[in-house]
Amino acid sequence: MVTRNLSAAEKRSAVRIGAARARLIRNLLHNVFGVDQLRDGQRGVIDSVLEGNDTLAIMPTGSGKSLCYQIPASIFKGTTIVVSPLISLMKDQLEKLEEIGIGAAQLNSSLSRGEELEALDSIRNNLSNIVFCTPERLATPEFLEVLKDTEISLLVIDEAHCISQWGHDFRPAYLEIGAARRALDNPPVLALTATATPDVIDDIGRQLGARMHVVNTGIYRPNLHYRVIQITNPAEKISEALRLVRETAGVGIIYAATIKAAEEMHAALEQAGESVALYHGKLPARERKENQDLFMNGERRVMVATNAFGMGIDKTDTRFVIHLQVPANLEAYYQESGRAGRDGEPAECTLLYFQDDKRLQQFFLVKHYPTAEELRAVYDSVAPLVPCQAGVIAQALPDMADSKLKVCLKLLKDGKLLRQNRKLDYLLTNRDARAEIFDQLSAVYQHKQERDREALEQMVGYAQSGYCRWKLMLDYFADDQPGFEHCDCCDNCISPPSVQMDDGEEALFEPPPEPSVPPAPVIAVGSQVKVPKFDIGTVLSVAGDQVTIEFPENTTKTFMAEFVQLA
Template identity: 70%
Template structure:
């Protein structure tokens, strides 16, 4: 057969397979999942997974990431393992799958022993098509051995930004997933997240040991989310603003606080004002957290006041507003948390109450303890001692170190592994690599997290810049995430688009930011200033060329410095 005939035959075969796959996926959507059509990006992800490619899907909250693994799991002959950070999300997904006749199992610390044994037996019998587990469970050698004896055709990592040391919600337990991927024979990986900067994308691939990630980014823009920032001059004013906002908003909403104390105070304020409100934070007893979540989810409470412990994976489509009482640590966290509004596609308001002093709170949170060179040396020496008896488990090392164990032992081990000072086998047991490391090697490895702290500080400054900016809120978010949405200039719905800082304008008119006049005298915080077409006001903050001013009647606006004149 001529080469041209072979090529034509191959093309016809590919086309035939694609048509058959489309019919199969369409049938599954309608018959099993009750969905008529896929949303943008979903088919690309599904095709990539079914082609056996390692895939990173960056899709906004509410865009249907679950279907991206549920459809392949219904087609692939082996099991799909889904690694999730939240037990409540696992349970929710499990119940929904069982309602439509898909067998699934979950393994996590909340299960009674009888249910755990039942789940393990279903995996052993290969009767569960989808297996949900926490990253901690995946790191257990006995569980990994069970999966190795099964046929794992796909490993899914939900909330994949947690695996990256540059991500906003870095979780040390996720660091073991790369070793598990290798131990399972490197099945195709599907990593799912709503946000990822370029650095995070690269780091996810590195941490997983996957060099050929097919990145499918559907963009972060959600036009139904209307962003605004309300400037506060003091804590009392901010509390009053928060109460007024909650009262004026229709429908259900979430109020985020940066600390447990702030959450409890806001909960008490809203409850005293007669609002239908629930409270959620990490220091509440587990049963109380579950009760609060259930009251909010079933509509028995209109408002949830919470720390960031609440929200990841919460599937409540009709949230009409998200209010932040304090500035978050970075724009990734802010987008993730505010993005829990409007999952039904209807208009929702995302408001940040910005008090300049709140920045100090986040600066306090940034002072974290990361491994130092001497701690890495301690862990390495303990590993060498244990290795005299052969490869050892993580728990043995933890017991050997006892109270001397660094708070982030998993981070230490991952650093030592990345530095090729320790290695793991297929059973996830550890042992030292050959050779004696130098002091400089430990110093170099510790420097990785010194870099992270600097990045964290820069990320906070960018978050503050967003809060003080006079430009389109969506444009700022798109630029931060490197989302080059074609033709996007402004959303026409955020506070800065509807009331540009330098002058009011008709939203129906074309708006372009004019070049500001040359910079005038030095503007200082607390000084009196004036702006054309506005009254005299008080300077709240100065950030680069942007000045935030409080005017009479609690009006606050941000201007380019060139438009501001001292009084």
């Protein structure tokens, strides 16, 4: 890279521009947004955006990410597009912007066709400074055609970690954003997230096709007090959670890894006379909304939920978050536990750790990854349909989850077997794909699978560690806080765990070894095996702790080895 020193005239010009920008921002803050001053980190993000940089802002929840695009949108002449998965948050933002006189529109599945057409007309006529949309809507040809005739000053990606396949909350719908950005001639981008590891940071830029200027304000929130309680059996977990709810003042959230665990915890709290609501993905949409409103409005003290209750939830006076099981990784744990204490007041974040819970997360991980057979099925379904949209392909594969289909389509594009035109139709680029190509593409996810296993081990390490909880999280996110050694507010800092040594000295707690179990019978390729709730099948492959089995009618599934028995 070639660099040069600025001339004296260039330096004076830069100072004048900076001073003029600062005055403009102050004027907008006071007279439009009713804010006295920017918070830490906001100014750096806003300056980066106004300078035309593709920017990734990593800022804790509650640090004012919205202003980071609202200020530039008020300065730019063109339209700012904000992509978000949170329809309820869009509505709130839209109402607030309209109250202060900033034109805004939204496009998502909650609109009637008439409302949708009205929003599109507003965009065509340049009446909307800011346009909110879901990632699914951004990828539709109708919306893209309207945007192509509009001056796009900035493309904002909210919850940007969802675009990364290395992230904890990867959402396949986000994979279309990069293609949509290219179709719009690559407008400047602002990606916003509360957390991102170095790998996720790199992947966000790669998926968006951008060299990101990163502004990272850090994850540390000293008002959050972390602790882990070691549990010896499932019954103790319920009783311990009941005790914590009883002894902790204020409202709180209890997260469960499964619907069954959430329902059991909810029933136990109800029986104990607690004011409690329930939220999970299998409840009818109306019941979910009613329960969420009861909690958000203060009519229920405790919300018991799966991770379906999460993104966009901003109840600032939440005083405690309890996890009944370990999440899959520290990113998910930080995001979920971080829903406590957003008002800046002290809050408790407690993990109830039972070592058998690790197996549950291992089981979930297996279901995430596309096999070579699934890639082949998608490719074969696309072949007679091209050119076609993803929705048409989904109709041809009714048994495949939409999320897995999107991942398969992305892999087939990466492997140069498919491509998309400017209308985002899928087209074949290779009509004679060999079987080994699908094996190679599915192998890409073996690396991700290994990374996910490592992330789970780090989550378990956090639960078993005797070190400062905050220090462990800061190290995981590569968040360098100069001079930080311990938080003085987590369980390990307040009361360091120790064991007595023979010589009378104390040592940091080391977790006991896992109980020994008899070795499992060897499962080899060609073995006849059985899995609970499935027929007897034949082993096709064994890779580490995963076994791929072919069942009658040529269906193929992959399981953790511990769930597979010789027939």
